[in-house]
Amino acid sequence: MSDRDEWDLPDDAADPDEAGDALDDEEYSLDDGVADLVGDAQCPYCGESVEITLDPGSGTQQQYIEDCHVCCRPWLVSVSYDDDGTAHVHVDASDDHDDNDG
Structure with missing residues (x-):
C-alpha cells in the first residue's frame, strides 16, 4: 500500500510529507484559539515579577517546581487551563509544602 493510499491524501499532493505537514498545521492552527504559552508570576521570596514559559501539552491541571529567574529560590507552580x-x-514558596500536601 502506498503512503498516498494509507493516509488518504489528495491525489494532487505533490509530496506526502508536505501534505502531512499541511494536515498538522490545519489541526493546530494558531487562528483557532491556541493555549497560552507564557504566564506572569510574582516570586513569593523576592517579589520580582517574571514571565515563565508554559507547556499546555502537559495537561489542563499542572503542578511542578521551578526556580525563580531572579533569586533562584524554588517555587511550587500551579497552572490550570480554561476551555x-x-x-x-x-x-x-516550595518550602511551604511538604510531601504530604496535595
Missing part, C-alpha cells in the same frame, strides 16, 4: 486555552498561573 479556551487561557492559563491561570499561581506560585507558592
